[in-house]
Amino acid sequence: MEGVRDSSTRPVIMVTNDDGIDAPGLRALVQVLVSTNLYEVLVCAPDSEKSAVSHSITWRHALSVNRVEIEGTTAYAVSGTPADCASLGISKALFSTIPDLVISGINMGSNCGYHVVYSGTVAGAREAFFYGVPSLAISYDWVRGKSSIQDFKLGAEASLPIINAILAALKNKTYPQNCFLNMDLPTDVANHKGYKATKQGTSIIKMGWTQVTSDIEGGKILSTMTMETDSLTGPKTDVPSTISGNLLFKREEDKEDTVIHETHVIERSIDLEQVVKTEVEIKGQQYDDGDTDHQALQEGYITVTPLGALSNAETDCQSYFKDWLSCLVEFSSSSSL
Structure with missing residues (x-):
């Protein structure tokens, strides 16, 4: 993984998403990034909504790629998935340079807990991570009746300190290479309580x-x-x-x-009376420290959660199956005699 280019050139940020290139979240993020005049901004995003496609990729047919006019950027709309867009955008097939940072978002709806598995937004960031490019997924906890389009701009502005901190760490070559970041913005983003490092929880919408x-x-x-x-x-x-x-x-x-x-x-269908299945219901224990992504988000924090490429089973499961397989091998050996 290479660091940010020398100080004479602006860092290159590529933006993708899963809501589509015309989505207000992406447009607000791009507008805020361009307005700072601190970055070179590239856009490579789906030409239509691709929400909840997870990390699917297009394999059996070619993609259609069309130039789109977005002020201050070089932008393309792609017929593929978010993972396709991230892969294409860092491949040098469209752009002459590999971006220093890939940002996927801003998604309309949070992506916490188990829902990062379904998320096309998170997949866009994960795909860049697969290829050694630092990445960040950003989602906004949109609530009908409370949220407005203006909140995306506020969310983009609130994301700038994290974006700048990532770029600074890359320049100093202190940024970790074995993870990417998933950030969720609270519904009342204008009055957020600050930034909080969290771990992926086990929350999931009951459908x-x-x-x-x-x-x-x-x-x-x-x-x-x-x-x-x-x-x-x-x-x-x-x-x-x-x-x-x-x-x-x-x-x-x-x-x-x-x-x-x-x-x-x-x-x-969604059970509106019990929208989120909490960590308590799944794990059988209480997270009093509030360090899980969904819990901290509901408390009004901007959550920053490091994610890896794979979801490894917990230690107790690994220990169980190690012993289980040993017993199985012994039983099979004795049965064959």
Whole structure:
């Protein structure tokens, strides 16, 4: 990992996100960065919303990349995922230089606890980290009815001390190479309580599934097709073996074969009475020190959480399975005798 360029050149910051290149969070962050005149700002972000795509990448087809006018920057909109954008932006395929720092955000919605696994915002920063480029994910705890677009600008301004501190550490070659940072901004960011170093907690939104009413009455269509008696087993290619991924049924009492398209429309649902499953519920213990990301964020702090590339199991799990495998090997050996 290389440090920041010499003092005669401005540090290069590349911005990406998962809400899309037109998202207010990204635009506010870019505007604040440009207005300081301290950095060279590059943008490489998805051309549409890619929220909650996690660390997915585009593998089987080419990406479409289009130049976008964002004042004070060199910017591109990409048809891929946040991880694609981060990878492309640091590859020198688009820009002539590798950025000193990649910032992913500002996301509309916090990314704490287990939700960093789902987050495209965090994935954008993680992808840069994979390739040795320092990175920072920034998310804002947007609450409908309380938050406004102006809060993104306030959040970007509140992020500047962290951004400058990262760049200073890189210049001094004291910045750690084995992690990247995940930062969450509280809802009342204008009155935040300061910056707090936190650890990733285990909070997660409790989601389920709810069947919703389809435009099709009863969610079922009957489509009668006249077919040869051997059409389901013969080599004919004009009879589909599946239809749009739906279930196929044959009604034996009919003289004609009838295909029933039974489609269930199901969407994600959230338990509004118990939105967040806390560390206490999952771990069975209380974090009195308030050092987990979600807890500190709810208390009004700007949380700064170092993350690694992988989520390693806790020590007690590692010890358990080490002993478990030893016993299993011994049992297998004795059973074979």
